[in-house]
Amino acid sequence: MKVLLTGSTGYIGRRLKEKLLEKEDVSLRLFTRNKKSFSSKTINSLEVVEGDSFDKDSLREALKDIDVAYYLIHSLSSENYKDLDKISAQNFLDIANECGVKRIIYLGGLGVKNNDTSEHLLSRIETGEILSSNKNVQNIWIRAGVIIGSGSTSFEIIRNLTEKLPIMTTPKWVETKAQPIAVEDVINYLVDSLYLKQSENLVIDIGSQQLKYKDMMLQTAQALGLKRIIIPLPFLSINISSYWLNLFTPVPFTVAKALIEGLKSEVVIQNDNAKKYFPNIKPLDFISAVKKAVEEIETNQVISRWSDNSGKIWDRNHSKEIADAIFFDRKEKDISTLSKESIYKAFTSIGGENGWFDYDFLWETRGFIDKMIGGVGLKRGRRDPNKLRIGESLDFWKVIDVKENERLLLYAQMKVPGNAWLEFKIEDNKLIQSAYFYPKGVLGRLYWYTLIPIHYFVFNNMINSIIKKARSK
Numbered sequence: 001m002k003v004l005l006t007g008s009t010g011y012i013g014r015r016l017k018e019k020l021l022e023k024e025d026v027s028l029r030l031f032t033r034n035k036k037s038f039s040s041k042t043i044n045s046l047e048v049v050e051g052d053s054f055d056k057d058s059l060r061e062a063l064k065d066i067d068v069a070y071y072l073i074h075s076l077s078s079e080n081y082k083d084l085d086k087i088s089a090q091n092f093l094d095i096a097n098e099c100g101v102k103r104i105i106y107l108g109g110l111g112v113k114n115n116d117t118s119e120h121l122l123s124r125i126e127t128g129e130i131l132s133s134n135k136n137v138q139n140i141w142i143r144a145g146v147i148i149g150s151g152s153t154s155f156e157i158i159r160n161l162t163e164k165l166p167i168m169t170t171p172k173w174v175e176t177k178a179q180p181i182a183v184e185d186v187i188n189y190l191v192d193s194l195y196l197k198q199s200e201n202l203v204i205d206i207g208s209q210q211l212k213y214k215d216m217m218l219q220t221a222q223a224l225g226l227k228r229i230i231i232p233l234p235f236l237s238i239n240i241s242s243y244w245l246n247l248f249t250p251v252p253f254t255v256a257k258a259l260i261e262g263l264k265s266e267v268v269i270q271n272d273n274a275k276k277y278f279p280n281i282k283p284l285d286f287i288s289a290v291k292k293a294v295e296e297i298e299t300n301q302v303i304s305r306w307s308d309n310s311g312k313i314w315d316r317n318h319s320k321e322i323a324d325a326i327f328f329d330r331k332e333k334d335i336s337t338l339s340k341e342s343i344y345k346a347f348t349s350i351g352g353e354n355g356w357f358d359y360d361f362l363w364e365t366r367g368f369i370d371k372m373i374g375g376v377g378l379k380r381g382r383r384d385p386n387k388l389r390i391g392e393s394l395d396f397w398k399v400i401d402v403k404e405n406e407r408l409l410l411y412a413q414m415k416v417p418g419n420a421w422l423e424f425k426i427e428d429n430k431l432i433q434s435a436y437f438y439p440k441g442v443l444g445r446l447y448w449y450t451l452i453p454i455h456y457f458v459f460n461n462m463i464n465s466i467i468k469k470a471r472s473k
Helices: 011-021 040-045 056-063 081-098 119-131 153-164 183-195 213-223 238-248 253-262 273-277 286-298 311-315 318-323 340-347 357-372 441-472
Strands: 002-006 027-032 047-050 068-071 103-109 138-144 167-170 202-205 229-232 327-334 397-403 407-412 418-427 430-439
Touching: 002 011, 002 056, 011 027, 011 183, 027 056, 047 056, 056 081, 068 081, 081 103, 081 119, 103 119, 103 183, 119 138, 138 183, 153 213, 153 238, 153 253, 153 286, 183 286, 202 273, 213 229, 213 286, 238 253, 238 357, 318 418, 327 441, 340 418, 340 430, 340 441, 357 441, 418 441, 430 441
Parallel strands: 002 027, 002 068, 027 047, 068 103, 103 138, 138 202, 167 229
Antiparallel strands: 327 430, 397 407, 407 418, 418 430
16 A cells, blocks of 8 residues: 655654554555655655655655555644635645546544634644545545643643643633543544445544533543642633743744634534444543553553654755854863763753753843743753754754764754744864854844853853763863
8 A cells, every 4th residue: 555644754754654564454654845854764664755845846846656645744833724724625636636546634623613613723623624525535634632742732731831830820621521532532533544344435534522621621630630720710811821821831823822822613523424434443542541641651651743744944055154154252162081972962962951051040031031922932841861853853953964973063943033043063184163143134243242141151051061061072
């Protein structure tokens, strides 16, 4: 069976890829914006097509000779995501029909169309409707609500609120009903959808027990061994709730607002097709799903996270932008007495719970300011304390390039009047640490000049601490 997987660098896509690779009867092809987001092992062992769903030529190359295609694409990071999602889905369906694809498997969200349906949920529903509109291509439409797993948006929000706030004053949406589901169960439904014998379009709603969001928080506290008090307040608006999530959880304001708007609608199962067509799948209960997610985090077994999507960051030529940078701070140190491996391990372990050496409080202050103005802040942390891969987030940075024992390039995703990069490079027995900045207007220049004294201490300390850490290894 020839299978195309889109969204393979996303939260669900990475996990689904691992499961599909275990299937001996599946010949897997990946469709991605940038091949660099995969390891050399993946690129050498699998067929990878570079492109996106707005480029019909790359779609033709990706969908040629494919039997089943997974559609895990959305444009939530763009302001006009609703229009883009429609164009993307229609392009995909048209080219799939042209190429003779038999089945599209789409993961959407639970919910129904009504006056209270959020823009985000409405977009997911409309995407499913488009993918179901051609009688020549079957659509298996899997609909899930709150996904619980290490690194999922929903779980990170619930876990962070529960851990940090002993007493929570919450808006009335905590009384809204939902049917959460463990990420492992979502993957099982997606994989087993390959083998369905039915030929007609199917909408399959999946989930475990029905819970209010309030119940989820209290059960999360129970799973974590905590006691929490929740006090609903009816006057908290969507914007206030979004700022609350932005401040106390890793998600930025724009994501928080899209999610909060969706929480006013119930997301519960509308059909029993999951039991009918997948009788062997028994979804985990909520507390078990939470405990499993926490175990993965504590044992550094997190495969993917919500913040690891590549997005349009790959559409840019960072090499050219860095070359055009007006300001830069460069430090060099001789490392002839140290191994490249120890230096590489030292600079690729920065951030997250490992911290930023002696000036953590400055980084934390910058992260707090970023959160207050709607940025991503430092709370995203890192997926693994020792390993980095291209495309994943590292506090308020995004990993643009990483080459073993050679280079790490980070792009700043904090709110900043310009574009900024931080690079570590091993070259000719030297460690070269460079900060690049391309300012936007006068404000950007003032921003750089204001930070020069702080940069002096932070960047000098950083390269010296990397050398010190490498020596200790």
